[in-house]
Amino acid sequence: MQFLYQQTKPGGAIAITMIDTKSTVGSLYEKLWNDDNYPISYKSGSQVRMQIKNRGWTSKSRSNWGRLDVTPMIDAPESEVGMAMLDWFTHTVNFRLTASKPMLSEVMSFFETGYEVKDGKKLVSNDREELVITKAITSD
Numbered sequence: 001m002q003f004l005y006q007q008t009k010p011g012g013a014i015a016i017t018m019i020d021t022k023s024t025v026g027s028l029y030e031k032l033w034n035d036d037n038y039p040i041s042y043k044s045g046s047q048v049r050m051q052i053k054n055r056g057w058t059s060k061s062r063s064n065w066g067r068l069d070v071t072p073m074i075d076a077p078e079s080e081v082g083m084a085m086l087d088w089f090t091h092t093v094n095f096r097l098t099a100s101k102p103m104l105s106e107v108m109s110f111f112e113t114g115y116e117v118k119d120g121k122k123l124v125s126n127d128r129e130e131l132v133i134t135k136a137i138t139s140d
Helices: 002-007 024-032 045-055 071-075 080-090 101-113
Strands: 013-019 058-064 067-069 115-118 121-125 128-134
Touching (some): 013 045, 024 080, 024 101, 024 121, 045 128, 071 080, 071 121, 080 101
Antiparallel strands (some): 013 128, 067 121, 115 121
């Protein structure tokens, strides 16, 4: 974040979206990409907000409680739409065809057990927090 802030011109902004790890999508991402050795890994929005506060930066945040329709991915997993959705969620092209069977099974279980039905659609939670850090315009 420090590097991005330094690269931001006065009057500019940095937008950050953090997925809530308690949501279905967030718990999947935490499972797939939970790397404690990753150099800029924050585990929660509160850690990011603390970094912003400690640096004296100006920011605004809002929560965005979302639901995503995963019906095609669960009901027709080998369809073009079902496969495209799985690729999107996993950030991997042809995930269904290239992942190991245990990995595919584990990923699909996040969706097959984590959805709610509303109006005939299978919805998973995709709750997130959005932050905007602004850099003040300084007068010389």
